[in-house]
Amino acid sequence: MTANRTIGWGMGALPRIVRGEGSYLYDASGRRYLDGSGGPAAFSIGHGNREVNAAIAAQLEQVACGYRYLFTSEPLEQLTSLLRARCGPEFEHIVYSGSGSEAVESALKVALQYWDARGLPAKKRFIARERSYHGNTLGALSVSGFLERRRPFEGSLLEVSFVSAANAYRPLHGLAGTALAGALADELDARITALGPEQVAAFIFEPVVGAAGGVVPAPEGYAQAVRAVCDRHDVLVIADEVMCGAGRCGTWRALEHDGIVPDIMAVGKGLAGGYIPLAATIFRKELGAAILSGQGAILTGHTYSGHTAACAAGLAVQRIIERESLVSQVRIRGASLRRDLREALQRFEEVGDVRGRGYLIGIEFVRNRATREPFPAERAVSRSVGAHALEDGLICFPCAGNVGGVMGDTIIVAPPYNAREAELSELIEKLAAAVERTLASGRHRS
Numbered sequence: 044m045t046a047n048r049t050i051g052w053g054m055g056a057l058p059r060i061v062r063g064e065g066s067y068l069y070d071a072s073g074r075r076y077l078d079g080s081g082g083p084a085a086f087s088i089g090h091g092n093r094e095v096n097a098a099i100a101a102q103l104e105q106v107a108c109g110y111r112y113l114f115t116s117e118p119l120e121q122l123t124s125l126l127r128a129r130c131g132p133e134f135e136h137i138v139y140s141g142s143g144s145e146a147v148e149s150a151l152k153v154a155l156q157y158w159d160a161r162g163l164p165a166k167k168r169f170i171a172r173e174r175s176y177h178g179n180t181l182g183a184l185s186v187s188g189f190l191e192r193r194r195p196f197e198g199s200l201l202e203v204s205f206v207s208a209a210n211a212y213r214p215l216h217g218l219a220g221t222a223l224a225g226a227l228a229d230e231l232d233a234r235i236t237a238l239g240p241e242q243v244a245a246f247i248f249e250p251v252v253g254a255a256g257g258v259v260p261a262p263e264g265y266a267q268a269v270r271a272v273c274d275r276h277d278v279l280v281i282a283d284e285v286m287c288g289a290g291r292c293g294t295w296r297a298l299e300h301d302g303i304v305p306d307i308m309a310v311g312k313g314l315a316g317g318y319i320p321l322a323a324t325i326f327r328k329e330l331g332a333a334i335l336s337g338q339g340a341i342l343t344g345h346t347y348s349g350h351t352a353a354c355a356a357g358l359a360v361q362r363i364i365e366r367e368s369l370v371s372q373v374r375i376r377g378a379s380l381r382r383d384l385r386e387a388l389q390r391f392e393e394v395g396d397v398r399g400r401g402y403l404i405g406i407e408f409v410r411n412r413a414t415r416e417p418f419p420a421e422r423a424v425s426r427s428v429g430a431h432a433l434e435d436g437l438i439c440f441p442c443a444g445n446v447g448g449v450m451g452d453t454i455i456v457a458p459p460y461n462a463r464e465a466e467l468s469e470l471i472e473k474l475a476a477a478v479e480r481t482l483a484s485g486r487h488r489s
């Protein structure tokens with residue numbers, strides 16, 4: 044009986060989960076937890092939804108999975124049609140997988156195969172950003188600027204070039220507004236030029252950085268600027284929307300907010316809401332057409348790509364989101380939720396920033412609000428906030444290392460899209476209490 048003694052996030056032995064209902068989870072001892080972060084921003088419509096469970100059960104009664112090279116299926120076809128409608132007319136091709144890491148891996152492979160099909164096989168290099176995270180597979184990890192998660196695997200990762208993080212709170216050269224976006228775009232331009240455009244396949248970025256930065260939206264004008272740079276050099280744009288997409292930011296595509304369309308995008312997490320693992324790599328018509336005409340098949344995917352029951356789960360989740368207008372609700376209520384959190388935490392001088400889009404919100408803790416100096420890593424502020432919150436029955440997502448890969452403390456708040464007002468109020472109250480306990484204990488020790 045050792046399963047419940049697994050250590051997670053440095054917060055002690057894990058409780059054993061037994062039930063989920065709406066925005067709440069329940070452990071074997073009867074304790075109730077408000078899911079204030081959707082786990083890692085994955086549970087888009089909460090837990091135990093009977094409509095989703097019924098859709099999964101009905102599919103399992105018929106067939107669990109049809110192998111993708113032998114069969115199509117009604118859930119796969121209907122989900123594909125729905126996703127094409129959500130993403131817009133530029134997109135046509137979809138490769139399904141079981142995780143965001145796989146979706147990013149496929150995005151990289153699609154980019155490489157596209158250039159090979161175009162007769163430009165030298166375009167093999169990727170450019171990514173510091174303080175980014177794209178997944179656990181070796182390819183996805185290679186394009187991740189996440190020191191802690193990369194370190195044990197250095198030497199076996201792809202050769203990738205990194206440019207600066209796009210962070211308005213900790214900006215490049217202290218710049219702001221259009222000057223910041225321009226400087227970051229110029230840096231990308233210079234990097235592509237130095238590598239040689241004929242060598243560069245794609246630039247990959249998160250429209251809103253998740254775990255690596257503690258929710259960092261792209262600065263105003265940034266996405267348009269880097270899109271223009273990539274177009275000028277014939278470099279593809281890959282949007283990693285695994286955490287920030289599928290409605291989490293108040294638009295179905297996170298980059299809708301920024302007014303650009305990527306060439307390839309990866310979605311996951313909220314796509315099937317955690318009911319069955321499901322992710323997707325979605326790319327433009329012309330990329331798929333070039334690959335199929337030149338090479339006959341898109342050479343990425345896995346045994347369980349397009350898993351029938353997983354597609355049934357994703358279809359049910361997305362239909363609920365559409366029927367209940369949850370994406371627009373997230374967009375509208377997300378702005379006021381950030382304001383409410385900011386007001387509740389304003390009294391703590393150590394709360395430096397409350398930021399985000401929709402129901403993806405980050406809170407950054409600092410030693411000095413004026414200078415934005417981070418706490419030393421050993422202080423483990425975010426981990427302590429997460430532990431105190433869990434003790435009080437609130438799940439939030441602590442992150443660290445957003446400053447230089449070592450220091451920096453943030454908490455991610457990402458409730459279900461259909462969380463009730465009383466639940467959002469409970470989230471704010473319990474998070475404020477956890478922050479207070481953490482900071483009070485730290486002051487006492489110092």
